Amino acid sequence: MTPLQKLFLKSASRIGDSFCNVSLSEYSYWKAGGKAELVIVPKDFEQLKCALMKCNEENLPYLLVGCTSNLLFTDDIIKVPIIVMTKALNVxxxxxxxxxxxxxxxxxxxxxxxxxxxxxxxxxxxxxxxxxxxxxxxxxxxxxxxxxxxxxxxxxxxxxxxxxxxxxxxxxxxxxxxxxxxxxxxxxxxxxxxxxxxxxxxxxxxxxxxxxxxxAKFPRKLPSCGSVFISNPKMYEEFGPPGMMIEKAGLKGFRRGGAQISEVHANFIVNNGQASSDDILYLIHLSRKAVFQRTGYLMDAEAHYVDSFGDLTPAHIIAELKYG
Ligand SMILES: Cc1cc2nc3c(=O)[nH]c(=O)nc-3n(C[C@H](O)[C@H](O)[C@H](O)COP(=O)(O)OP(=O)(O)OC[C@H]3O[C@@H](n4cnc5c(N)ncnc54)[C@H](O)[C@@H]3O)c2cc1C
CATH class of the missing domain: 3.30.465.10 (Uridine Diphospho-n-acetylenolpyruvylglucosamine Reductase; domain 3)
Structure with a gap:
């Protein structure tokens, strides 16, 4: 058991359900990523507050998530507690x-x-x-x-x-x-x-x-995070939405590892089974570069990338750092 897990499992009854070494390629919506050292699911407001206070006492950052449908997790280990918000406040x-x-x-x-x-x-x-x-x-x-x-x-x-x-x-x-x-x-x-x-x-x-x-419009069967890029109103007016521009750049269906620019809608990147986060980041970089070359517009990602310390950054920024 890691020091982080020991620290929190002592207060398990006060902070909600706790899970260790959670596989993010099973847990996350996009089915990609490494492992989470500790996942906490508070079941009411008091448990949520206790989990937060515990992080404060220990001077530890934490990552807050809902259903993870807008998140791309690092392929490495997430070393901070992940606090899951799906149960605490259901009114x-x-x-x-x-x-x-x-x-x-x-x-x-x-x-x-x-x-x-x-x-x-x-x-x-x-x-x-x-x-x-x-x-x-x-x-x-x-x-x-x-x-x-x-x-x-x-x-x-x-x-x-x-x-x-x-x-x-x-x-x-x-x-x-x-x-x-x-x-x-x-x-x-x-x-x-x-x-x-x-x-x-x-x-x-x-x-x-x-x-x-x-x-009818969006891929339904394979994991994704919905639209990868935010539609820029100026680009939309001059050229069209991100999906159309990625398609016009010839990238619809393009694969990298287990990740693929969806054949149904090019503003979706789907996971065909074994995609790593890096595969997805590469496709984000590639789409962005190709659309920039055709339009002069740099598209921003809607999805946020989560690093090992639980810090969130729009995914296109990390894609450019890695592949730009
Ligand atoms: C198939 C598909 C279709 C989609 N279609 C759309 C669409 O049409 N329109 C659209 O806008 N989005 C769409 N999305 C993206 C996504 O579903 C939304 O962004 C959704 O609102 C994310 O909610 P979540 O609970 O999964 O948040 P998460 O992805 O878990 O988290 C997103 C961010 O919210 C923060 N967060 C979560 N809960 C809280 C809280 N209680 N307090 C403070 N911060 C919090 C997290 O820290 C994180 O930074 C789609 C995704 C998929 C997979």
Whole structure:
């Protein structure tokens, strides 16, 4: 047992379920990466706070994750505790007419279904996004060129010292796929959303149409992290979206090791079984370079790379450091 594992397993009952030497190629959404020395899954807010306090006491950095559907883990060992947010904060509370308080652990497609059931509309676009509500807010994610921040009223978060803060949405620095939470080390606890009244059956029909369109357009069977590159509005207007430009550069279907630029949609990199993170980084570099040569635009990755110390960096930056 490593010193880190010994340190945390002593407090296991207070911090939640703990797992040692977790294979990231089995655990992570993209099914790539090395091993995690320690994974902690707090089951409620108290356990989450205890895990955070334990890291503070020991002066240890930690990595916070949701479902890992936007993360690319190093092929090496992650030496800091990974705190998984899928269980601790699972509340959906209808607090006022059209106002819903949602915990950050809630699975996004479940939230969309729940709101549709109640006849609340405005976030149908999130119904196919495989992540936690906290991960969605952190990324200011969405689809059909929409973002979750459009419907938020406020976000509650936990500071590294263990204090809770509630910020009005205008103080969260949201912009396209960006948020304040990418710049501070706070843990998103919950958020309030304001929705519009609608007809449940119609909302469900609209969501079904969105899911069908996604199924037809995106690769469904092989692991990926969704769209690899963020669409740059200027490049979109002048040339087209990242997927189209990667395809025009002749890279659709291109393979490196077990990683492949999807044959279904070129802005997806799929794992055919044995992809390493380095294989994926190489394809990110290659796509970026090829699109730059054709358009003069450098595309930024939506996916974040996680290094051995749990530090997060947009994946294109690491791809360029390794292969540029
Ligand atoms: C098939 C597929 C389709 C996708 N389609 C879309 C799409 O249409 N639109 C879109 O926007 N994204 C899409 N994604 C990307 C991804 O699902 C989203 O970014 C999602 O919101 C990530 O949530 P997560 O819980 O998996 O977060 P993770 O990937 O685990 O983490 C992402 C980041 O959020 C941080 N984080 C997670 N929880 C918290 C918290 N509670 N507090 C603070 N920080 C936190 C993590 O530290 C990390 O930096 C897709 C991914 C896949 C695999």
């Amino acid at each position: 959906i509370d209808y607090v006022e007419p059209n106002v819903v308080l949602v915990g950050s652990s809630v699975w996004v497609p479940k939230l969309a279904r729940n709101l549709a059931e109640k006849g609340l509309k405005g976030v149908e676009h999130i119904c196919g996004i495989p992540g936690t509500f906290g991960g969605l807010i952190y990324m200011n994610g969405g689809s059909l060129r929409r973002s979750i921040s459009e419907t938020l009223l406020s976000v509650k978060s936990l500071t590294p010292k263990g204090d809770t803060i509630e910020r009005d949405v205008k103080d969260c620095n949201f912009s396209y796929r960006q948020s304040l939470f990418q710049k501070n080390s706070e843990i998103i606890v919950s958020a309030k959303m304001k929705l519009q009244s609608g007809v449940s059956k119609k909302i469900k029909r609209d969501m079904l149409a969105i899911l069908r369109a996604r199924s």
